[in-house]
Amino acid sequence: MPQNSENQNIALIVAAGRGHRFSASDGNTSQETVSALPKQYQPLNGMTVLQHVLKAFENHQFISHIQVVIHPDDEELYALASQSMSKCLPPVFGGSERQTSVYEGLQALKDMNPQSILVHDAARPYISEDLISRILTALAISPSVIPVLPLTDTVKLFHEDQSSQTLPRESLKRVQTPQGFDYATLLEAHEKALTIQDIFTDDASLVEHFGTEVVSVEGDEKNIKLTVESDLMETFEYRTGSGFDAHRFTDGDHVMLCGVNIPHNQTLEGHSDADVALHALTDALMGALAAGDIGEHFPMSDATNKDRNSEDFLKYAANLVTEQRAHIVNIDLTIICESPKISPYREKMVQRLAAILDMPKNRISVKATTTEKMGFTGRSEGVAAQAVTSIALPAGF
Numbered sequence: 001m002p003q004n005s006e007n008q009n010i011a012l013i014v015a016a017g018r019g020h021r022f023s024a025s026d027g028n029t030s031q032e033t034v035s036a037l038p039k040q041y042q043p044l045n046g047m048t049v050l051q052h053v054l055k056a057f058e059n060h061q062f063i064s065h066i067q068v069v070i071h072p073d074d075e076e077l078y079a080l081a082s083q084s085m086s087k088c089l090p091p092v093f094g095g096s097e098r099q100t101s102v103y104e105g106l107q108a109l110k111d112m113n114p115q116s117i118l119v120h121d122a123a124r125p126y127i128s129e130d131l132i133s134r135i136l137t138a139l140a141i142s143p144s145v146i147p148v149l150p151l152t153d154t155v156k157l158f159h160e161d162q163s164s165q166t167l168p169r170e171s172l173k174r175v176q177t178p179q180g181f182d183y184a185t186l187l188e189a190h191e192k193a194l195t196i197q198d199i200f201t202d203d204a205s206l207v208e209h210f211g212t213e214v215v216s217v218e219g220d221e222k223n224i225k226l227t228v229e230s231d232l233m234e235t236f237e238y239r240t241g242s243g244f245d246a247h248r249f250t251d252g253d254h255v256m257l258c259g260v261n262i263p264h265n266q267t268l269e270g271h272s273d274a275d276v277a278l279h280a281l282t283d284a285l286m287g288a289l290a291a292g293d294i295g296e297h298f299p300m301s302d303a304t305n306k307d308r309n310s311e312d313f314l315k316y317a318a319n320l321v322t323e324q325r326a327h328i329v330n331i332d333l334t335i336i337c338e339s340p341k342i343s344p345y346r347e348k349m350v351q352r353l354a355a356i357l358d359m360p361k362n363r364i365s366v367k368a369t370t371t372e373k374m375g376f377t378g379r380s381e382g383v384a385a386q387a388v389t390s391i392a393l394p395a396g397f
Helices: 048-057 072-082 098-108 131-139 181-192 203-209 278-286 311-323 343-357
Strands: 009-015 067-072 116-121 142-149 157-158 164-167 173-175 179-182 215-218 236-251 255-256 260-263 266-268 327-334 362-370 382-394
Touching: 009 048, 009 098, 009 215, 048 067, 048 072, 048 116, 048 260, 067 072, 067 098, 098 116, 098 215, 116 131, 116 181, 131 142, 131 215, 131 311, 142 203, 179 181, 179 203, 215 266, 236 278, 255 266, 255 382, 260 343, 278 311, 278 327, 278 382, 311 327, 311 343, 327 343, 343 362
Parallel strands: 009 067, 009 116, 142 215, 327 362
Antiparallel strands: 116 179, 142 173, 142 179, 157 164, 236 266, 236 382, 255 260, 327 382
């Protein structure tokens, strides 16, 4: 994958639609009623649909900025959805057609002149890091890249007289977003489209119309587009994971616990920063996913893990949860030690965990206890931590 430079790869999120097909139909499409909130602002797994999309691009190391195109009526909704995102540019207003909205987004980026643009539908909240990476890699050798999936159903073409023919599904593909383009190529195609009457259903068909070859990469079955309200009604299964870790004291002047620096007359010994609480919590999340343990993913034999910030480990585990379309339900963390005293720092620890994991504080419990002078913690030889967490993920994933 090409190395990133400022403004190289920008995500353009199309979020100006009103979602007229998005409704609570109870399976009866003839009884549809339009939902009060546009689908991109509907709640999904503790966040809005749009927040899931923004977070995916925010967390990708090769995406430099995010340009969102919104409806003029949605400024307040968008402000709430994007308030924790650092890569988001000021939003621009879209038009009545998707094609117009993409054009307005491209125009807003003229001064930045990015190398590549990834156009994504705001109604696809399950976009993965791997899919973004596949598209960026293909863009290094092609000006237009789309993710595709095979068809599994038989497809028929019906004529006006109701006669039909079966199409060869082997040569047909389902097309998803994000679709990647050389920025200059896509902008030129949109400017040319202003001179004709055609309306294109996606940007790949637009650039294709003006002679640009489109290549494909493997899509993602999880990357569905939310179309009706029932798409949000997933059946979840719940899994529990536990983690335990312990570190001995050595010479030093502070202890790291839950990402909080606590002054102390000793420090914890470890290959990384020895944050025993974050290590236990990382293992709990990996355990809930049956994804091994922290030592498998960050071995001591890897020199890059020496003195590493343990927040990196926890963020990595949280991303594994997100990739499974899951979310963390709650965290219960117990720190076991005689010293330092935890209670003065407990609230800071909760706040730090909430920030790292992007989850509400009222779902995070941090407690402390002693072993009544028994064992290595009772002799003040070190600190131990035990973590229990519950995650919810769509059934079947």
